[in-house]
Amino acid sequence: MRKAPRIHVAADYEVGGDVVLPEGPARHVARVLRLGEGSPLILFDGAGREARAVLVEASRKRVVARVEAVEAGQGESPVAVHLGQAIAKGDRMDYAIQKAVELGVAAITPLYTEHGDVRLKGEREAKKLAHWQAVAASACEQCGRAVVPRVHPPRPLGEWLAARDEALRLVLHPATGGALERVPAPATAALLIGPEGGLAEPEVETALAAGFSPLSLGPRILRTETAPVVALALLQHRFGDL
Known part of the structure; x- marks a missing residue:
């Protein structure tokens, strides 16, 4: 049927x-x-x-x-993850948002970073934000969630970092080990994903100063739209409902 x-x-x-x-x-x-x-x-x-x-x-x-x-409705994760995603070109950002919603993310903020090559202003930013929110709603239709995560207006990385107060804060960094095994299950988490060219070293230092712990996803470098899928799957497996 x-x-x-x-x-x-x-x-x-x-x-x-x-x-x-x-x-x-x-x-x-x-x-x-x-x-x-x-x-x-x-x-x-x-x-x-x-x-x-x-x-x-x-x-x-x-x-x-x-x-x-x-x-x-059903389908909400026990851990509320706020994804800070460096803005990617074209369909890559759509993919990252779609899969993040499928994996239970609670909120998404597109980020302007030093190595990111996308800059949006005025009407163009508003149209792109509406499009991203529609992508999130469509993903909820497909995956069975009744809560549509909010896609916040894009903001500079420093502003986003300064506003974070989640119990667990993670920044992807290829040169470091894991940070999930030595912490208790959090109710809230923040996850920072850099752009295709990676976060600049001062940006990583700012994240660490803001209470973020470095997290590696292994020896291979993942694309910016693949990284949130893997990281969120790990978070949901370790602390959520996967």
Whole structure:
């Protein structure tokens, strides 16, 4: 039996109430999935609530779902990881965000670093941020999470480091050993991933001064979009739910 598709719609769900799907989700349901009246859906609000629903209207102009049951969503990790990811070009950043969400990350901040070659300003930054948030929501639809992690506006690395207060703070650094075996399970963690050219030595020193511990992922150098996948998998295996 085909599983009901999961659709992110930020709305107040009430049993028996109708939810008019916004343009994007409506187009996806009616034109891409080609669902008709009577088809089941799972709606989630992005803040932790899910609704079992059924389509009561599915035209090219309007798509409406009727809520049949509301419940708390599942799939959130017991350790809340804030990922600081150096901004990468093109699809690499999308990949890093998508996989980080699948691996249970709680928040993501794109970072401007010394060796990073992406600089966004004004409208271009706003559009890119909206795109990244949509990538996170789409990843939640796929992986079963009901909470969409927030993608924060990009900021300089130093600002992000100064704001960190997580119980466990890790910076990837290829020249050092592991830092996971000698700490108790934290409720919160911060993970810093550098750009393709790596973090500058002063940036690493600033991270260490901000309470970050160095973490190596082995003898091979990983791409900037691969590193968060491996590091988050290790964190979830050691402290989370993998």
